[in-house]
Amino acid sequence: MSAETTNWIRVTREENIPAREGRSVQIRDREIAIFNLGDRFAAIDAACPHRGGPLCDGIVTGNRAPSLDCGPVVGHAVVCPLHGWKVDLQTGDVLKPDVSVRVDTYDVRVSDDGVVEVAVPVAAQRSKKAA
Amino acid sequence: MEQLVIIGNGMAGVACLENILSHKHRFDITIFGDETHANYNRIMLSSVLAGEREADEITINGMDWYQKNGIGLRLGTRVIDVNTTLRTLTGEDGSVTRYDKLIFATGSSAFIPPMDGIYRRNVFTFRSMDDTNGMLRIAGPGKRAVIIGGGLLGLEAARGLQVRGCDVTVIHLVDTLMNNQLDSTAGDYVKEKMEAIGIKVLGGRRTKGLLGRDEVEAVELSDGERIPADLVVIAAGIRANSDLASRAGIQCNRGIIVNDYMETSDPRVFAVGECTEHRGETFGLVAPLFDQGKVLAATITGNRGPTFEGWAPAAKLKVMGVEVFSAGEFLETPGADVVRYEDPGSGVYKKLLVRNNRLAGCILVGDTTDSNRYMDWLRTGADLEVRRRNLLFPEPVTDKGSSIAEIPDNETVCGCMGVTKGRIIQVIHEKGICTMAQLKECTRASTGCGSCAGTCEGLLKAVAPDFVEEGKKVLCKCVPFSQDNLREIIFTQKLKSVQDVLEIYGDGIGCEICKPALSYLVDVVWCGDHEEDRSARFINDRVHANIQNDGTFSVIPRMRGGVTTPDELRKIADAADKYKVRTVKVTGSQRIDLLGVKKSDLPGIWADLGMPSGQGYAKGxxxxxxxxxxxxxxxxxxxxxxxxxxxxxxxxxxxxxxxxxxxxxxxxxxxxxxxxxxxxxxxxxxxxxxxxxxxxxxxxxxxxxxxxxxxxxxxxxxxxxxxxxxxxxxxxxxxxxxxxxxxxxxxxxxxxxxxxxxxxxxxxxxxxxxxxxxxDAWLDRENPTPTQFVQIQTIQSIMDTQVEATIQ
Missing domain, CATH: 3.30.413.10 (Sulfite Reductase Hemoprotein, domain 1)
Structure with missing residues (x-):
């Protein structure tokens, strides 16, 4: 979403999202899952690309070196509670199973007064749905 | 075709027959059995008595096996006469059967010592399935059982009946229990162990007779003491069944005399099993009988050559918690060195008798793990000179698999089923076996008395490429320890939360496999006195409901014992209406499931129901x-x-x-x-x-x-x-x-x-x-963690941005 114009939306106080858990929020036509990773937050589309499972309800896990699923932890991922699809919280790529599908990701920041803010594209329609 | 007749449908006869069939020699075969059961594993009767197995689980060859192999089976027919001149035998039903070759596999029967009143009801011997079933009909809590005879069989019967709830007393003629296998010290250890598990032992007492009207009521000892009894088991030893052979003119002594080829004094008659006497010895254990069966099968099919060399007498007590093994000589005699180890605190006693650097016998009480090693030394006459410093303890192990590796390929690992190490390895490779269950199914190894299970598992571990021992499995890559290890780590390092474990012993983050597992482990190690971390639990345990395929949840209130009231049912009905529950279903667990509830409605529906959580979502x-x-x-x-x-x-x-x-x-x-x-x-x-x-x-x-x-x-x-x-x-x-x-x-x-x-x-x-x-997890409704059940609402109104977007 680099080329698109975005708005920072003030979402909620950071303590409303407990450490290592996710919560969903509806912003216009998007349902977005925001995760508290301890030292930072991450945000992706809330619906699992498989069967629409609630990614915000998944367990946050480590994300190991690509494809091998071994080696050192390089980031975070979330596992969908319905059928165990694993989605990268930085890139939105589906890591498990091996399919080339991704979900949208969003920039997140915490304001000086402790509010989580998410950058949401200004466009009225999401590009994916329009296609 | 040659007529082969076998008298006796027990383990020895049928095992021998299996070997005969494998020789491809054509016989027309008939087998007589006086019991009405198909062939079963007699040594497991004590397990049936103790409720460890069902009667049908110890069948070795079912009826279909006889049919498949074209064997004529005459069950429930006792043979009463054999005529070696006419080569016929007569059954008690009057039938006459001709034979070309005849095998006696008549086994043994219980020795009944002379005493009064043994024909009263509820007096048993312990030899057959019928005996076992008879005892089981009477045994039960509060029933008093008296066992006459403190030998191997008597002690196994005692334990079986005690497990069934009986008050058990064992009466033994001399002070030393199992005095045919043990010295007095070992006997004392066994007595102590039997008493510790709640069985009374009266040593050095003679039984005078059994008292009662129809049914036995008491056992009277020679000193006049009377012991009340609802059930009496006579286990005073066994006698080879050689009467029939003896009457037919076949040479007998304590049993039917056989030579090293298992031939009797009549060239057309052979014998195998507990009815035989070989080089002056009779047998009461299964392993040598399988050996005999193999030899006889060769002899009778025209492959005469292999010989039976006899076995050192050996005995293993199958009483859980009272491990006893004895083999060869057990009494101290001049010329024999005695090597002894004793630890009264832990109830371990080991004694080896060594003569001319060869093992002459051994007794093991409390720890029988080395029994196979000693049995092997006895049978092979191994020279122990270089091992003298390590007789009682395993030699220092350099390679983990070495003790398994030391077993020669042709050595029998499973004595009950006669399975060699070589055969096990062959099957593991051929069939790609990696579990004990598969190994048992394919080889029958370890399906008899089960005492070789450790060796079989060791072999599996050493040979099967994919073998993973349960419980030693590493939990996952994030915390590379077994669950047993983790319990210990959590306890000794006083780790109270999942995150503590992950940060100190794992990768700091964990995954969907280890986090729920660690959540469980910290809970159980600290008996609930841990720091609960919802983020480590599956969604079901975060919101105490079972997530469904559309992201809604199911709600199952607790309905103890499946018992409910009209009031509860009304509340359930009202809640189902109010929250527009899609489906109401009676579950397989005698409860009611409300399906299709939104996450945000969960606290409300729980409050309306006013019933505790049924944990229908939990590993609980x-x-x-x-x-x-x-x-x-x-x-x-x-x-x-x-x-x-x-x-x-x-x-x-x-x-x-x-x-x-x-x-x-x-x-x-x-x-x-x-x-x-x-x-x-x-x-x-x-x-x-x-x-x-x-x-x-x-x-x-x-x-x-x-x-x-x-x-x-x-x-x-x-x-x-x-x-x-x-x-x-x-x-x-x-x-x-x-x-x-x-x-x-x-x-x-x-x-x-x-x-x-x-x-x-x-x-x-x-x-x-x-x-x-x-x-009750549903009390979380009163004090939820932030936004546990509800979706986040943005602080900033998004209307203005929406307007902005529309303008663009």
Whole structure:
């Protein structure tokens, strides 16, 4: 979403999202899952690309070196509670199973007064749905 | 075709016949058996008596085997006469059968010492399935059983009857138990162990007679003392059944005399098994008899050559908690060095007799792990000179697999089924076997007395490329330790939260496999006194409901014992209306499931229901299913509903390695289907059977009998002991049916219901502590963590940005 114009939306106080858990929020036509990773937050589309499972309800896990699923932890991922699809919280790529599908990701920041803010594209329609 | 007739349908005769069939020599075969059962594993009768196996589980060859091999089977027909001149035999039904070759496999029978009144009812010997069934009909809690004879069989009978709930007394002629196999010190150790498990032993006492009217009522000793008895077992030794052969003019002494080729004095007559006498010895154990069978099969099929060289007498007591092994000489004689080890505190006694650097005999009590090594030394006459410093202890091990590697390929690993090490390795490679269950199925190894299970597992470990021992499996890559290790780490390092474990022993983040497992482990190690971390739990345990395929949840209130009230039903109906529940379903666990509830509605529906959580989503205590029991049922003999509700109250809200389903049924008709539950109570007249490890899921498994007890309190206590033991030792996601198979019911009994009172108290105390700290999960409605159930609402109104977007 680099080329698109975005708005920072003030979402909620950071303590409303407990450490290592996710919560969903509806912003216009998007349902977005925001995760508290301890030292930072991450945000992706809330619906699992498989069967629409609630990614915000998944367990946050480590994300190991690509494809091998071994080696050192390089980031975070979330596992969908319905059928165990694993989605990268930085890139939105589906890591498990091996399919080339991704979900949208969003920039997140915490304001000086402790509010989580998410950058949401200004466009009225999401590009994916329009296609 | 040559007519081959075998008299005797026991283990030795049929094992010999199996070998004959493998020689491809064509015989027309008939087999006579005086019992009415197909061939079964006689050495496992004590396991049937103790409820460790069912009668049908010890069948070796079913009727179809005889049919398939074209063998004429004459069950229930005793042979009363053999004429070696006419080559015929006569059955008690008057039938006459001709033979070209004849095998005596008549076995042995119980020796009945002279005493008065042995023909009273409820007096048994312990040789056959019928004997065992007879005892089982009478045995039960409160019944007094007296065993005459403190030998191998007597002690096994004593234990079996005690497990069935009887008060058991063993009367033995001399002071030393098992005096045909043990010296007096070893006998004392065994006596102490038998007494420790609650069996009374009267040594040095002679039985004068049995008293009573029709049924036996007491045993009278020669000193006049009378011991009340509802059931008497005579186990005073065995005698070879050689009368029939002797009357036919075949040379007999204590048994039918055979040479090294298993031939008798008549060239057309052979003998095998316990009825034989070879080089002056008779036999009472199965291993040498299988050896005899192989030799005889060769001789009789025209391959005369292999010889039977005899076996050192050996005996192993199959009484859980009283490990005893004896082989060869056992009394100290001049010229023999005695090598001895004793530890009275732990009840271990080992004695070896060594003559000219060769092992002449050994006794092991309390620790029989080395029995195969000593048996091997005895049979091969191994020179022990270089081993003298390590006779009683394993030699220092350099390579883990070395003791297994040292076994020669042609050595029999499983004596009961006659399976060699070479055969096991061959099958593992050919069939790609990697579990004990597969190994048993393909080779029959370890399906007899089971004492070779350790060796078989060792072989599997060494040979099978994919073998992974249960329980030693590493949890996952994030925390590379086994669950057993992790329990220890959590406890000794005082780690109270999942995150602590991950940060110190793992990768700091964890994954969907290890986080729920660690959540369970910290909970159970600290008995609930841990720091609960919702983020490490699956969504179901964060919101206490079961997520469905559309992201909604199912709500199952607790309905103890499946018993409800009109008031509860009204509340359920009102809640279902109010929250627009899509489907209301009665579950298989006697409860009501409300399906399709939105996450944000969960606290509200729980409050409206006013009932506690049924944990229908958790790896925890689900329910106790009950039948109506004595309260209404015409056939009920125990109060199943009250007992089930009580049991559910004592266990609800606790977590377990996997879901745990219980059941209580008021009579053996088993309407609550408790024999396929994780823990079940089966009501009987005057007692309860407590059964564990049942399953009716992916697999169907009949639960094992844990114990039979008289009172409801005792039954509940036994269930609680098993429950906590499973909590503390089961791997996360391991159901009781896998757990029971992995640990073995004997070990579980020993460490739960038969544990020392102090150990039981400690186990129960930990359960009580965890129970006291547990609570109804649905009370979370009163004090939810931030946004636990509701979606976040943005602080900033998004209207203005929307307007902005529209303008663009």
């Amino acid at each position: 205590v689900r329910m106790v299913k009950t039948c109506v029991g004595t309260e209404f049922c015409r056939f009920g003999v125990q109060d199943a509903m009250t007992t089930g509700i009580e049991l559910e109250k004592r266990l609800e809200n606790l977590y377990t390695p996997h879901k745990t389903k219980l059941g209580v049924t008021g009579c053996p008709r088993n309407c609550a289907e408790v024999t396929v539950k994780d823990i079940g109570l089966v009501g009987q007249e005057g007692s309860w059977q407590v059964v564990v490890g049942g399953a009716a899921g992916k697999h169907v498994r009949k639960a094992d009998l844990l114990i039979t007890v008289e009172t409801t309190d005792e039954a509940i206590e036994a269930a609680l002991l098993f429950f906590q033991y499973y909590r503390e030792n089961g791997n996360y996601l391991e159901r009781t049916y896998d757990f029971v198979e992995r640990f073995g019911i004997e070990k579980i009994r020993k460490e739960t219901v038969y544990a020392q009172p102090k150990e039981k108290r400690i186990l129960l105390r930990r359960l009580q502590k965890a129970k006291a700290l547990s609570k």
